[in-house]
Amino acid sequence: MNDIRKQTDRFFGWGRNRRRWLAFAHDLVVIPLAWLGAYWVRFNLEVVPSDLWQSAFTVLPVVLLVQGSTFWYFGLYRGIWRFASIPDLVRILKAVTVSVIVSASVIFLWTRLEGVPRSVFALDAVLLLLMLGGSRMFYRWHKDRHLYLREGSRALIVGAGQAGELLARDMLRHPDSPYQPVGFVDDDAGKRGMEMHGLRVHGPCERIPDIARELDAELILIAMPAASSKEVRRIVEICEQASLPFRILPAMKDLVSGQVSVKQLRDVRIEDLLGREKVLLDWEAIHRGLTGHTVMITGGGGSIGSELCRQVARLGPSRLVILDSSEYNLYRVDLELRRDFPPLDLLVCLADVSDADEVDRLMRSHRPSVVFHAAAYKHVPLLEHQARAAVINNVFGTRIVAEKAAAYGCETFVLISTDKAVNPANVMGTSKRVAEIYCQDLDTRTKTRFVTVRFGNVLGSAGSVVPLFQEQIAKGGPVTVTHPDITRYFMTIPEACQLILQASVIGEGGEIFVLEMGEPVKIAYLAEQLIRLSGHKPGDDIEIVYTGLRPGEKLYEELFHDAEQLTETRHPKIRLARSRTVASESVERAMKAFQGAVESADEAGILAAFNLLVPEYSRNNEEPAAPAGATIYSLNDARNAKRDS
Numbered sequence: 001m002n003d004i005r006k007q008t009d010r011f012f013g014w015g016r017n018r019r020r021w022l023a024f025a026h027d028l029v030v031i032p033l034a035w036l037g038a039y040w041v042r043f044n045l046e047v048v049p050s051d052l053w054q055s056a057f058t059v060l061p062v063v064l065l066v067q068g069s070t071f072w073y074f075g076l077y078r079g080i081w082r083f084a085s086i087p088d089l090v091r092i093l094k095a096v097t098v099s100v101i102v103s104a105s106v107i108f109l110w111t112r113l114e115g116v117p118r119s120v121f122a123l124d125a126v127l128l129l130l131m132l133g134g135s136r137m138f139y140r141w142h143k144d145r146h147l148y149l150r151e152g153s154r155a156l157i158v159g160a161g162q163a164g165e166l167l168a169r170d171m172l173r174h175p176d177s178p179y180q181p182v183g184f185v186d187d188d189a190g191k192r193g194m195e196m197h198g199l200r201v202h203g204p205c206e207r208i209p210d211i212a213r214e215l216d217a218e219l220i221l222i223a224m225p226a227a228s229s230k231e232v233r234r235i236v237e238i239c240e241q242a243s244l245p246f247r248i249l250p251a252m253k254d255l256v257s258g259q260v261s262v263k264q265l266r267d268v269r270i271e272d273l274l275g276r277e278k279v280l281l282d283w284e285a286i287h288r289g290l291t292g293h294t295v296m297i298t299g300g301g302g303s304i305g306s307e308l309c310r311q312v313a314r315l316g317p318s319r320l321v322i323l324d325s326s327e328y329n330l331y332r333v334d335l336e337l338r339r340d341f342p343p344l345d346l347l348v349c350l351a352d353v354s355d356a357d358e359v360d361r362l363m364r365s366h367r368p369s370v371v372f373h374a375a376a377y378k379h380v381p382l383l384e385h386q387a388r389a390a391v392i393n394n395v396f397g398t399r400i401v402a403e404k405a406a407a408y409g410c411e412t413f414v415l416i417s418t419d420k421a422v423n424p425a426n427v428m429g430t431s432k433r434v435a436e437i438y439c440q441d442l443d444t445r446t447k448t449r450f451v452t453v454r455f456g457n458v459l460g461s462a463g464s465v466v467p468l469f470q471e472q473i474a475k476g477g478p479v480t481v482t483h484p485d486i487t488r489y490f491m492t493i494p495e496a497c498q499l500i501l502q503a504s505v506i507g508e509g510g511e512i513f514v515l516e517m518g519e520p521v522k523i524a525y526l527a528e529q530l531i532r533l534s535g536h537k538p539g540d541d542i543e544i545v546y547t548g549l550r551p552g553e554k555l556y557e558e559l560f561h562d563a564e565q566l567t568e569t570r571h572p573k574i575r576l577a578r579s580r581t582v583a584s585e586s587v588e589r590a591m592k593a594f595q596g597a598v599e600s601a602d603e604a605g606i607l608a609a610f611n612l613l614v615p616e617y618s619r620n621n622e623e624p625a626a627p628a629g630a631t632i633y634s635l636n637d638a639r640n641a642k643r644d645s
Helices: 002-012 018-042 050-073 086-111 119-148 162-173 205-214 229-241 270-274 283-290 303-314 327-340 356-366 387-407 427-445 465-474 493-506 523-533 584-599 603-613 635-644
Strands: 153-158 179-185 199-202 219-222 246-248 294-298 319-324 346-350 370-373 412-418 449-455 457-459 479-481 490-492 512-515 544-546 565-568 574-578
Touching: 018 050, 018 119, 050 086, 050 119, 086 119, 153 162, 153 205, 162 179, 179 205, 205 229, 219 229, 229 246, 270 523, 283 493, 294 303, 294 356, 294 387, 303 319, 303 327, 303 370, 303 493, 319 327, 319 356, 327 346, 346 356, 356 387, 370 387, 370 493, 387 412, 387 427, 387 584, 387 603, 412 427, 412 493, 427 449, 427 584, 427 603, 449 493, 465 479, 465 523, 479 523, 490 493, 493 512, 493 574, 523 544, 584 603
Parallel strands: 153 179, 153 219, 179 199, 219 246, 294 319, 294 370, 319 346, 370 412, 412 449, 449 512, 457 490, 479 544
Antiparallel strands: 512 574, 565 574
16 A cells, blocks of 8 residues: 555655645636636526536536646646745736636537526636635735744845845745844835835935834845945945944845845945945957967966956966965965866966076966066065065066066066055065066067056955954954054955956056056044944944054055156056156166175165165155156157167
């Protein structure tokens, strides 16, 4: 007996499709009820004549067979009653219409409709729609009713648009959701007073603290994935006044598969507040410059370098060569790229850019068409007392990689520079400015296009203030800021790398491109926001301590020198800095001075060599010297001289 039962279950799929069979059984009961009910309604809910009643029972098997088969054919049992919706009702309407027409046709061919009033078919259709659709919607209402009564954190949803509606629907559909929606808030006056899923739309957003208090909300959910960072910042500041925790849906581009659900909710990040508008790139030009080419990235294990590796890998280079001196960083990026891009021809090289022999071997073996030079020492206070190391890595390393690239036919060389190279007040910035000058000079003497890209701080990069602040907050503080008025420019790592790629195909050679960084941000504001986002109050829970400017640290960052004339390019977020050029003889003389000072470990000699190329360099936050003898040359003049040579 048990074997027969198992075989039956296997044949009908009872274990897998229990709900489907129960729904089908329900409809098989509804069909005769609707058919016989149609006769009763036809006669005004009075006694049906016996001959007509007999005819109704005679043709009932035909009606049951035809309509049951039609309902199955139209897939009425593929959906789940718990999630019955308008499309399900439309499907029922189609199935009922077809089933009534077919059953009427069959009965006509069989009985010529003797004893079957024609109005019965119309009444049958109406009753079927009411009974089939009504039962399903009642079941959904019954289930959703229980969801409203379930336990869960009472959540006020900010944003009554599509994302907010989908978020509320997802919470109501899932019994295990940790949130119970209690209402919406929206600035759109046209939506106020309306209801979605039984939840009222309140507003405006300025009243979030009051509305949250009126609705007894326990947290706030921000469902505005298309909002700008400025708008998100405004909403977050209002939410902070409510003294309630809040979470946010990520930007639309970051939503997994574009789906809105409770699982997508996350804590608000500093990128949400300081983020920028989406960067539009000329991907066609970028593909032409990188797809199918051998690309080398130095410093490929660092924050900027590793993101460059990811973005270049997506473009399909013929080979990607990654150079880095950090074993762990190189291992990590190698593991990630081989996992995410299996077809990629990838070569990782554990080497230092100051190792001329190794760089020569790599350039000779692979002959890259494009080189992104991101390898550099960048920690400002540390390098103030390590000028020799800064020159060996940032200056000599750049010279070696640039010269070898040009010697082996590299088409484009992109130097990743920094805003600290402008009016430098520290060793790090000055060493990067020397690297800029050297690449500009090399551009006039070789066939390789040398392009420099200069930008400010990137959020979350190694050694930046954000990871430091987060670590300090996790330990309970205090958060250390050097000065209450210190400001910095910020952009995200992906945006910086995308603009680097764009600049690499814009440049004709010799340019210094400056990335548009937006408005500078006070570091104190950054610290306060990170404390708030961690659920604490600045000054009460976690103190902010001002420690004073560090050696070589500037109060304000500059993206270009006063003598540099910024001009527009064909990309709105990339500017061209027409910087002073230095004669090749002066560059060579300074390089010899660097070489002698490095070999003798003469720190004073290194600083003196800095001033040969960067007269505006001043230590310890002194007033920068005027660039004596500086001359602004037209880039076109430089390119003409290059072609003539």
